Amino acid sequence: MHILITGSRGQLGQALHTYFGPSHQVTLWSRPQHDIAHPATAHALAALAPDVVINAAAWTNVDGAEAAPDAAFAANTLGPKYLAEGCASCGAILVQISSNEVFAGEPDHFYREYEEVGPRTVYARSKAAGERAARQILDRLFIVRTAWLYGPGGSNFPSKIVAAADKHGGLRVVADEFGNPSYTPDVAAALDQLIHTGRYGVYHLVNEGHASRYVWAAELLRLCGRGHIPLTPIPSSDWPRPAMPPAHAVLVNQSAAALGIRLRPWQDGLAEYMQTFIH
Numbered sequence: 360m361h362i363l364i365t366g367s368r369g370q371l372g373q374a375l376h377t378y379f380g381p382s383h384q385v386t387l388w389s390r391p392q393h394d395i396a397h398p399a400t401a402h403a404l405a406a407l408a409p410d411v412v413i414n415a416a417a418w419t420n421v422d423g424a425e426a427a428p429d430a431a432f433a434a435n436t437l438g439p440k441y442l443a444e445g446c447a448s449c450g451a452i453l454v455q456i457s458s459n460e461v462f463a464g465e466p467d468h469f470y471r472e473y474e475e476v477g478p479r480t481v482y483a484r485s486k487a488a489g490e491r492a493a494r495q496i497l498d499r500l501f502i503v504r505t506a507w508l509y510g511p512g513g514s515n516f517p518s519k520i521v522a523a524a525d526k527h528g529g530l531r532v533v534a535d536e537f538g539n540p541s542y543t544p545d546v547a548a549a550l551d552q553l554i555h556t557g558r559y560g561v562y563h564l565v566n567e568g569h570a571s572r573y574v575w576a577a578e579l580l581r582l583c584g585r586g587h588i589p590l591t592p593i594p595s596s597d598w599p600r601p602a603m604p605p606a607h608a609v610l611v612n613q614s615a616a617a618l619g620i621r622l623r624p625w626q627d628g629l630a631e632y633m634q635t636f637i638h
């Protein structure tokens with residue numbers, strides 16, 4: 360199978376390369392040579408004619424998107440549109456990676472795959488529009504939402520918390536924002552299983568369970584021998600951001616689980632990451 364990975368230098372892109380590289384023909388696209396927001400993407404993809412395209416490229420600066428909506432929509436909406444056009448021309452399957460943030464994140468709600476989206480930020484609106492843009496063009500499409508990604512080679516919540524804890528010796532962490540901490544190698548393995556089912560549609564691939572930022576931080580510090588560092592739980596109102604994230608955009612994996620595809624509990628993926636990559 361010939362797989363094109365876009366955004367190949369990002370966190371998920373790197374995990375996909377590591378996972379698929381040894382066993383498949385893999386083509387890696389990254390900026391600046393391959394900007395998916397450029398209309399020429401469609402023709403370039405059609406000429407390459409891979410079997411599968413996994414679009415891991417995205418504008419992921421959630422706060423920055425508020426001041427740069429054109430750039431966010433170009434990458435997150437026009438990008439998937441051009442990729443879908445290219446896939447339609449050459450018969451490739453598209454895996455469009457999307458986000459838990461497309462949901463409003465109502466307190467105590469757990470979001471299943473076919474519930475109505477309710478994006479609240481520029482980033483979230485651009486990702487939801489990217490789902491629609493791809494869907495309007497392509498049938499052979501997996502829309503895969505994930506959440507709170509971290510993994511080798513990325514600047515992510517665990518690596519930032521460890522660095523901040525070492526620098527400051529104590530941290531305030533938001534305790535009323537909830538999500539599914541998801542380990543990129545686990546997501547890559549689940550994507551492989553999903554692609555092989557041939558069952559197109561919308562999926563939520565996240566590690567099992569959910570946590571607040573505070574609980575996630577406490578667990579990751581414990582796992583790397585920094586459990587003694589004092590953590591103070593704070594409300595998100597004490598940590599204002601240009602784009603306030605949804606409070607409880609917690610995803611439920613119902614569709615993939617029905618096909619036998621489940622990710623391990625988030626604590627297990629986190630333990631592997633902390634033991635292997637953080638010292």
Ligand SMILES: NC(=O)c1ccc[n+]([C@@H]2O[C@H](COP(=O)([O-])OP(=O)(O)OC[C@H]3O[C@@H](n4cnc5c(N)ncnc54)[C@H](OP(=O)(O)O)[C@@H]3O)[C@@H](O)[C@H]2O)c1
Pocket residue numbers: 365366367368369370371372389390393394395396414415416417418419433434438456457458459460486504505506507508509513
């Ligand atoms: N990170 C999370 O917590 C999270 C949560 C839910 C969903 N997701 C989704 O998961 C996917 C992967 O996220 P990630 O954490 O791996 O993101 P990431 O580490 O920020 O990587 C994104 C990659 O996309 C590239 N990119 C941005 N705009 C592009 C464009 N116009 N053309 C080509 N490449 C472009 C970036 O390149 P540069 O290095 O040049 O900027 C970067 O290498 C995204 O779809 C994201 O929306 C992420």
